Amino acid sequence: MTRLQFHLVAAVGVLLLALAPALLSPFSITLLNFIGIYALAVLGLVLLSGIGGMLSFGQAAFVGIAAYATAWLTVKAGYSPWIGLVVGVVLTGLVAAVLGAVTLRLGGHFLSLSTIAWGLATYFLFGNVPMLGQYNGISEIPPISIGGHALASSNSIYYLIWIFVIVSLVLSANLLDSREGRAVRALRGGQVMTESLGINPFRVKLITFVIAALLSALSGWLYAHMSRFVSPAPFDVSVGILYLLMAMVGGMGYLSGAIVGAAVVTLLKNSIQDWLPVISPGASGQLEVIVFSVLFILLLQRARAGIVPFALRWLPRVQPAPPRAAGSLEHRQQPERGQPILSVAGATRRFGGLLAVDKVSFEVKAGEILGLIGPNGAGKTTMFNLITGALPLNQGKISFLGQDISHRAQRQIARAGIARTFQHVKLRKTMTLLDTVLLGTYGRTQSGFFAGVLRLDRAEEARAQTEAMRQLQRVGLADRAFELAGNLPLGNQRLLEIARALAADPALLMLDEPAAGLRSGEKADLAHLLEALRAEGLSVLLVEHDMDFVMGLVDRTVVMDFGAKLCEGTPAVVRSDPRVQEAYLGGVA
Amino acid sequence: MTGEIAAILAMDGIASGAIYVLIGLGLVLIFAVTRVIFVPFGDIAAFTALTLASLETGGRPGTVGLVAVLAVLATAVEATALVRNRAFHRLPRTLLFYLVLPLLPAAAVWFAAGTTFSMPVRIGLALALVLPIAPLLDRIVFRPIADASVLLLLTVAVALHFALSGLGLMFFGPEGVRTKSLTDAVFDVGGLIVNGQTVLILAASIVFCGLLFLYFEFTIQGKALRATAINRIGARLVGIRPTSTGTIAYLLASLLAGISGVLIAPVTTIFYDSGFLLGLKAFVGAIIGAMVSYPVTALGAVMVGLLESYTSFWLSAYKEVLVFSLLIPVLLWRSLSFSGSEEEEAEE
Numbered sequence: 001m002t003r004l005q006f007h008l009v010a011a012v013g014v015l016l017l018a019l020a021p022a023l024l025s026p027f028s029i030t031l032l033n034f035i036g037i038y039a040l041a042v043l044g045l046v047l048l049s050g051i052g053g054m055l056s057f058g059q060a061a062f063v064g065i066a067a068y069a070t071a072w073l074t075v076k077a078g079y080s081p082w083i084g085l086v087v088g089v090v091l092t093g094l095v096a097a098v099l100g101a102v103t104l105r106l107g108g109h110f111l112s113l114s115t116i117a118w119g120l121a122t123y124f125l126f127g128n129v130p131m132l133g134q135y136n137g138i139s140e141i142p143p144i145s146i147g148g149h150a151l152a153s154s155n156s157i158y159y160l161i162w163i164f165v166i167v168s169l170v171l172s173a174n175l176l177d178s179r180e181g182r183a184v185r186a187l188r189g190g191q192v193m194t195e196s197l198g199i200n201p202f203r204v205k206l207i208t209f210v211i212a213a214l215l216s217a218l219s220g221w222l223y224a225h226m227s228r229f230v231s232p233a234p235f236d237v238s239v240g241i242l243y244l245l246m247a248m249v250g251g252m253g254y255l256s257g258a259i260v261g262a263a264v265v266t267l268l269k270n271s272i273q274d275w276l277p278v279i280s281p282g283a284s285g286q287l288e289v290i291v292f293s294v295l296f297i298l299l300l301q302r303a304r305a306g307i308v309p310f311a312l313r314w315l316p317r318v319q320p321a322p323p324r325a326a327g328s329l330e331h332r333q334q335p336e337r338g339q340p341i342l343s344v345a346g347a348t349r350r351f352g353g354l355l356a357v358d359k360v361s362f363e364v365k366a367g368e369i370l371g372l373i374g375p376n377g378a379g380k381t382t383m384f385n386l387i388t389g390a391l392p393l394n395q396g397k398i399s400f401l402g403q404d405i406s407h408r409a410q411r412q413i414a415r416a417g418i419a420r421t422f423q424h425v426k427l428r429k430t431m432t433l434l435d436t437v438l439l440g441t442y443g444r445t446q447s448g449f450f451a452g453v454l455r456l457d458r459a460e461e462a463r464a465q466t467e468a469m470r471q472l473q474r475v476g477l478a479d480r481a482f483e484l485a486g487n488l489p490l491g492n493q494r495l496l497e498i499a500r501a502l503a504a505d506p507a508l509l510m511l512d513e514p515a516a517g518l519r520s521g522e523k524a525d526l527a528h529l530l531e532a533l534r535a536e537g538l539s540v541l542l543v544e545h546d547m548d549f550v551m552g553l554v555d556r557t558v559v560m561d562f563g564a565k566l567c568e569g570t571p572a573v574v575r576s577d578p579r580v581q582e583a584y585l586g587g588v589a
Numbered sequence: 590m591t592g593e594i595a596a597i598l599a600m601d602g603i604a605s606g607a608i609y610v611l612i613g614l615g616l617v618l619i620f621a622v623t624r625v626i627f628v629p630f631g632d633i634a635a636f637t638a639l640t641l642a643s644l645e646t647g648g649r650p651g652t653v654g655l656v657a658v659l660a661v662l663a664t665a666v667e668a669t670a671l672v673r674n675r676a677f678h679r680l681p682r683t684l685l686f687y688l689v690l691p692l693l694p695a696a697a698v699w700f701a702a703g704t705t706f707s708m709p710v711r712i713g714l715a716l717a718l719v720l721p722i723a724p725l726l727d728r729i730v731f732r733p734i735a736d737a738s739v740l741l742l743l744t745v746a747v748a749l750h751f752a753l754s755g756l757g758l759m760f761f762g763p764e765g766v767r768t769k770s771l772t773d774a775v776f777d778v779g780g781l782i783v784n785g786q787t788v789l790i791l792a793a794s795i796v797f798c799g800l801l802f803l804y805f806e807f808t809i810q811g812k813a814l815r816a817t818a819i820n821r822i823g824a825r826l827v828g829i830r831p832t833s834t835g836t837i838a839y840l841l842a843s844l845l846a847g848i849s850g851v852l853i854a855p856v857t858t859i860f861y862d863s864g865f866l867l868g869l870k871a872f873v874g875a876i877i878g879a880m881v882s883y884p885v886t887a888l889g890a891v892m893v894g895l896l897e898s899y900t901s902f903w904l905s906a907y908k909e910v911l912v913f914s915l916l917i918p919v920l921l922w923r924s925l926s927f928s929g930s931e932e933e934e935a936e937e
Contacts (some may be wrong), residue, residue: 053678055740055744057747102921103917103921104921106920107739108738108740109626109739109740109743110920110923112740112743112744113743113876113916113920114916114917115627116747116869116918117914117916118913118914118918119922120909120913121868121910121913121914122907124909124910124913125907125910128906128907128910232820237747238751241747241748242752244744287755287759288755289751289752289755289758290752290755290759292751293748293751293752293755294752296748297730297745297748297749297752300734300744300745300748301730301733301734301745302740304741336681346663352795482912507640510932525832542660588880
């Protein structure tokens with residue numbers, strides 16, 4: 001399917017939605033209104049949990065804050081619902097920013113537990129504040145009016161709801177296809193990778209959290225003025241779980257999953273309400289809860305992916321937009337050849353009683369390939385982590401391009417011009433090759449969330465794409481730019497990591513066992529690539545086990561054994577050093 | 590606030606704290622052995638209280654139906670798994686453990702409806718009725734996904750809680766219950782009137798903590814549980830079966846929850862859904878103990894009890910709000926002291 005065809009299909013969908021009030025019964029429209037309102041909150045949850053990996057049980061609380069804010073302002077203070085919208089959104093955003101700032105440093109399930117905690121606390125707050133009507137809630141909320149026309153009937157508020165839904169969906173899709181959106185998509189699965197690309201994961205998490213809360217706020221505002229009544233119950237953690245169920249039914253990682261999930265669960269809920277009294281009179285309330293909970297558990301056990309990815313397998317794929325030709329991003333001026341760019345002086349790292357790196361000193365000169373070798377357990381990877389800031393130094397000093405980077409955060413070191421790859425490849429399997437390499441340009445580009453959402457970033461984006469395609473070309477993967485990174489064999493994944501690192505335009509490229517898992521042809525290609533990079537003036541620090549590969553390529557090597565530096569020099573010198581022979585082969589009897 | 594009121598509040602706080610201690614220890618036990626944060630754990634305590642109340646009036650407690658449904662489901666799940674693996678010889682054993690044993694107490698209570706038992710027998714029966722619930726739920730819900738991430742298990746546990754509260758309403762009805770007090774004794778400690786019930790709660794809590802300690806320290810089974818908690822694969826390599834240690838953990842923990850249910854039933858009115866808050870408050874204590882330390886969990890649970898007791902004096906309406914808000918700083922403190930250990934969560 002071409003992009004034009006895709007846009008046509010989308011236009012037909014919007015047209016059908018626009019005609020719905022003329023074609024469907026008022027009751028169906030009411031259902032569609034609920035679907036739209038749920039879909040807004042679920043859309044936020046998809047961004048936050050499905051894509052950003054922060055599982056929240058408390059989204060309903062944000063819906064509630066906005067709903068109560070607008071209810072109080074319009075009923076008790078007599079303001080217009082539009083003032084309620086502004087105040088509700090701002091208040092929700094502020095609460096989310098504070099909650100997020102406090103809790104988003106928590107990892108994994110601890111974060112999710114904290115969402116239960118504030119979700120419940122908010123619910124009890126609604127139920128106990130006299131100003132908010134305690135458990136009776138606030139009733140007689142006025143309808144929204146546009147130009148003197150009150151949207152009191154379900155047919156009239158229908159358009160407003162679905163305009164909100166569609167605009168939010170489009171803007172969210174824009175976001176995910178931008179610089180910051182790629183950072184959001186890279187959040188899942190550990191911070192070391194994102195930090196190594198100069199991304200501040202905490203900041204990205206916080207903004208994603210606030211965006212999700214704002215979508216919930218829109219949902220809450222519409223809910224309050226549609227149902228004209230708010231009470232604590234619809235904002236409880238149990239409803240937060242219902243939102244999660246919707247997201248999961250639709251497909252956690254897909255924006256469209258929010259609408260599909262909200263629709264399926266709402267229709268199911270409705271039919272349960274029709275059928276359960278027939279099956280078991282007088283017990284429908286609790287049966288509904290049981291049916292949904294059991295459904296949720298079964299889904300979690302057996303079908304975590306959801307409907308959208310399943311359906312996508314049967315639908316034609318939308319052709320990706322080809323990268324637009326554009327000028328490239330600015331390149332750094334590489335330092336003069338032979339000048340020291342990285343110097344490690346007396347670096348020491350202890351793990352409890354173990355001295356993993358013991359007073360190691362060496363230098364990398366501009367435009368050379370330095371090999372860091374040593375037997376297993378010599379401390380090479382620890383040394384690597386000390387330089388990149390993944391581990392803090394106990395003692396010693398590391399400077400790069402004249403700056404002291406000993407105690408800088410990983411992302412600051414990355415931004416200073418050190419790019420790295422990982423011994424165990426760290427890629428996001430569901431991102432395309434192009435997006436993966438684009439992630440590497442994060443530190444060289446500026447467009448923020450706002451620019452991404454409103455597509456003000458297209459010029460910079462085109463230049464970044466040109467750069468990414470160039471790096472893919474370089475490692476020989478350009479013809480597969482739109483495949484998923486997870487589908488590549490290991491050897492190619494290593495090359496992809498190198499392309500991502502190169503896209504950051506580093507002065508020093510650090511490779512952790514790049515040849516591991518490569519076939520001999522691939523190794524030769526890799527060696528050619530590294531030689532070409534050296535010719536361009538890039539410096540490379542290489543940790544590697546494959547001696548043939550290292551010795552044929554590097555200018556100098558540093559040999560480590562038991563945490564200490566054994567010797568350094570050209571491959572010929574090192575090879576003939578008796579201490580090196582002993583470390584590798586054991587003493588000569 | 591006078592000194593006397595402060596003392597009374599402290600006593601109340603310690604008493605409810607002691608109940609949270611039992612539930613909190615159970616939560617830690619289950620989490621350590623199975624990695625499941627068993628959110629519906631408080632429900633087990635609430636169901637015990639409801640069962641006990643029903644036995645007092647000579648009725649048929651809803652637990653009978655609940656256990657029957659779960660036993661049939663668990664048997665079906667287990668039998669399907671066995672048939673699929675062609676392990677037919679294990680079917681009789683399955684029937685015994687998943688169907689007959691859980692249903693024995695249920696059947697006994699069913700046929701004895703109308704008779705009123707003495708207090709100790711009632712308590713024993715209530716505990717026996719409730720004990721199979723958690724292990725059966727484990728078999729049905731958690732064992733098929735035993736290797737999933739902690740986060741996924743947590744999500745399932747939260748959903749399970751809502752399923753259970755729905756089932757609770759169906760089997761127990763919406764009425765709240767309060768059982769007869771276990772003792773009418775009253776002590777006078779330096780001018781302060783101390784309820785026998787409070788003393789009993791404290792004593793029971795201390796005794797069971799002690800028993801748990803002895804069990805872990807001096808029995809081979811207790812050590813196997815600890816081994817599983819420390820390293821599942823390692824435990825497997827030395828011949829410990831994670832499924833059976835899991836079942837033992839659920840049984841033991843359910844016993845603790847059941848006892849706390851018996852203790853709380855005369856003090857507070859318990860509804861079918863009271864367990865959620867009960868469990869979550871104990872859970873705050875467990876988090877203070879980082880879900881691993883039993884003594885710190887006990888301390889944390891007592892702190893929660895005290896906090897709750899004092900806030901109910903000053904700000905009774907915001908008691909719940911405060912207790913759950915407390916969880917956030919606690920989580921933060923815990924995450925700071927564990928920095929790095931959560932790194933590299935697996936991508937799903």
